[in-house]
Amino acid sequence: MSSDAVKKITFRVQRFDPEKDRKPHFQEFIVPVKRGTTVLEGLLYIKENLDSSLAFRTSCRMGVCGSCGMLINEYPHLACHTQLEEFHADRLTLKPLPNMPIIKDLVPRLETLFEHHKSVKPYIIRGDNAEMEKPTAGYIQKPHELDEFLQFTYCIKCGLCIAACPTSASDLAFLGPQALGQAYRYCADSRDEGQDQRYQIVEKDHAVWNCHFAAACSEACPKGVDPALAIQLLRKGVAAKALRVKKTTAPALLATSLPQAKPKIDVPEFTVKQK
Amino acid sequence: MADKGPHQNYLGMRGWIWAGNYKLERYLYLLHRITGLGLLLFGLFHLTATTIFRVQGQAVWASTIDFLDNPLFRVGEFLVVAAFSYHALNGLRLIIQELGFALGKPVPPIYPFTDAIRRKRAWTLVTLAAIMILAVAFFIDFSIGGWG
Ligand code: HEM
Ligand code: FES
Numbered sequence: 547m548s549s550d551a552v553k554k555i556t557f558r559v560q561r562f563d564p565e566k567d568r569k570p571h572f573q574e575f576i577v578p579v580k581r582g583t584t585v586l587e588g589l590l591y592i593k594e595n596l597d598s599s600l601a602f603r604t605s606c607r608m609g610v611c612g613s614c615g616m617l618i619n620e621y622p623h624l625a626c627h628t629q630l631e632e633f634h635a636d637r638l639t640l641k642p643l644p645n646m647p648i649i650k651d652l653v654p655r656l657e658t659l660f661e662h663h664k665s666v667k668p669y670i671i672r673g674d675n676a677e678m679e680k681p682t683a684g685y686i687q688k689p690h691e692l693d694e695f696l697q698f699t700y701c702i703k704c705g706l707c708i709a710a711c712p713t714s715a716s717d718l719a720f721l722g723p724q725a726l727g728q729a730y731r732y733c734a735d736s737r738d739e740g741q742d743q744r745y746q747i748v749e750k751d752h753a754v755w756n757c758h759f760a761a762a763c764s765e766a767c768p769k770g771v772d773p774a775l776a777i778q779l780l781r782k783g784v785a786a787k788a789l790r791v792k793k794t795t796a797p798a799l800l801a802t803s804l805p806q807a808k809p810k811i812d813v814p815e816f817t818v819k820q821k
Numbered sequence: 822m823a824d825k826g827p828h829q830n831y832l833g834m835r836g837w838i839w840a841g842n843y844k845l846e847r848y849l850y851l852l853h854r855i856t857g858l859g860l861l862l863f864g865l866f867h868l869t870a871t872t873i874f875r876v877q878g879q880a881v882w883a884s885t886i887d888f889l890d891n892p893l894f895r896v897g898e899f900l901v902v903a904a905f906s907y908h909a910l911n912g913l914r915l916i917i918q919e920l921g922f923a924l925g926k927p928v929p930p931i932y933p934f935t936d937a938i939r940r941k942r943a944w945t946l947v948t949l950a951a952i953m954i955l956a957v958a959f960f961i962d963f964s965i966g967g968w969g
Contacts (some may be wrong), residue, residue: 562828564828569828570828617841619842620841620842621841621842621843622841642830643830644830644831644832644836644840645830645831645832645836646830646831647828647829647830648828648829648830654830693926693927693929694926694927695927696927696929697927697928697929697930698927700930709840709841710840710841710843710847711840712836712837712840712847712850712851714836715831715832715833715834715835715836715837715840716831716832716833716834716836716837718831757919758850758853758854759850759915759918759919759938760846760847760849760850760851761846761847761850761936761937761938761939762840762841762843762846762847764936764937764938764939765843765844765846765847765936765939766841766843767934767936769930769934770930770931770932770934770935770936771930772927772930772934772936772937774936774937774938775924775925775927775936775937775938776927778918778919778920778921778924778937779921779924779927780921781919781920781921782920782921782922783921785920
């Protein structure tokens with residue numbers, strides 16, 4: 547397609563209005579698209595020109611906020627991060643993410659995702675409460691320690707992994723790949739001391755042992771987070787602790803407890819005159 | 822009256838079978854579940870045949886064996902062996918990988934993204950090929966009675 551050629555694509559969109567409808571139905575819209583048009587731009591076109599009542603979520607339109615997750619041709623995508631060209635088709639079917647209730651049209655209710663996320667204590671926990679309340683310095687972390695969990699920090703909580711997960715499909719109480727992945731992300735952080743607390747949460751029913759490693763979550767993740775890997779590594783930790791073979795490492799030190807590092811080369815004089 | 826409030830959209834057991842256009846590994850999970858349940862079914866059937874029918878004496882046992890001696894059950898027997906090979910080998914893989922071994926380390930997410938299980942795709946294919954070769958050999962040797 548040359549850059550300004552316009553093609554017409556049919557958007558088959560699942561509609562559901564809880565005020566009026568008993569169950570979802572489909573409605574078709576013809577959307578003109580150019581090279582590079584994203585699915586989100588198509589939806590915005592519909593809302594602006596064809597049917598202002600169409601409901602969908604969007605905010606950043608750059609794959610960062612995690613608002614626009616939906617099923618596009620039966621696969622979970624971020625609408626803003628998906629160009630129409632990649633489907634090589636004249637028709638596109640859009641549905642809300644499954645495994646969570648529909649609020650309206652393409653808007654899923656993400657409450658359970660956030661509740662489950664909160665339940666695994668997704669923050670650094672330290673024994674030293676005073677330091678947690680009023681931090682005096684940062685913690686020291688080496689690059690190889692960062693590598694242990696960096697991949698898992700890219701989660702944008704869009705819910706695509708939950709839509710993909712066969713366990714989330716039938717077990718409503720299952721914590722899900724998002725929350726379990728984040729539980730590991732914090733347990734693997736060398737600055738954290740909250741492993742025991744999180745292990746107690748994830749070793750219960752409907753949690754880490756309910757993953758069957760279909761790894762659809764990792765396939766669907768738009769940010770390359772690989773929650774399935776995180777869950778298996780979390781299991782390794784939980785199992786090692788139960789078998790009492792877990793290596794314990796001292797948590798990261800506060801940056802102040804190191805002698806002040808000396809720069810290897812002399813810091814040059816300011817090149818701009820100081821006022 | 823339309824029902825107010827959010828519409829439930831859980832895929833339920835249907836989501837075990839099909840949740841979207843996923844690739845190979847998503848279906849190894851499904852096959853593991855199907856073969857597991859199949860083996861359970863076979864186990865019950867097998868136990869029934871070898872206990873309840875067996876204890877009723879030689880005549881009943883002989884007629885049971887006679888009844889089972891037909892191509893349908895021979896294919897069934899083959900499927901049990903194929904299912905067992907898959908379930909056992911994939912089960913060993915799951916035991917190892919579900920405890921976090923043989924998956925490699927986290928990698929920085931640089932586009933195009935990969936994930937741990939799909940970086941092992943070559944191994945998956947080799948194992949599947951081995952299972953299929955064994956299954957074909959068994960089929961020829963036992964189910965249709967030799968190499969000709
Ligand atoms: C060498 C023999 C076997 C091995 C290594 C093995 C291994 C496994 C493993 C690791 C799982 C859990 C998979 C997961 O996380 O989803 C599993 C599930 C299961 N197995 Fe086996 N198994 C074996 C034999 C059998 C036999 C003989 C039966 C039938 C009686 C059976 C029936 C099942 C069933 C019904 C499931 C549940 C399936 C699911 O949850 O998806 N297995 N097996
Ligand atoms: S609009 Fe923010 S991720 Fe798509």
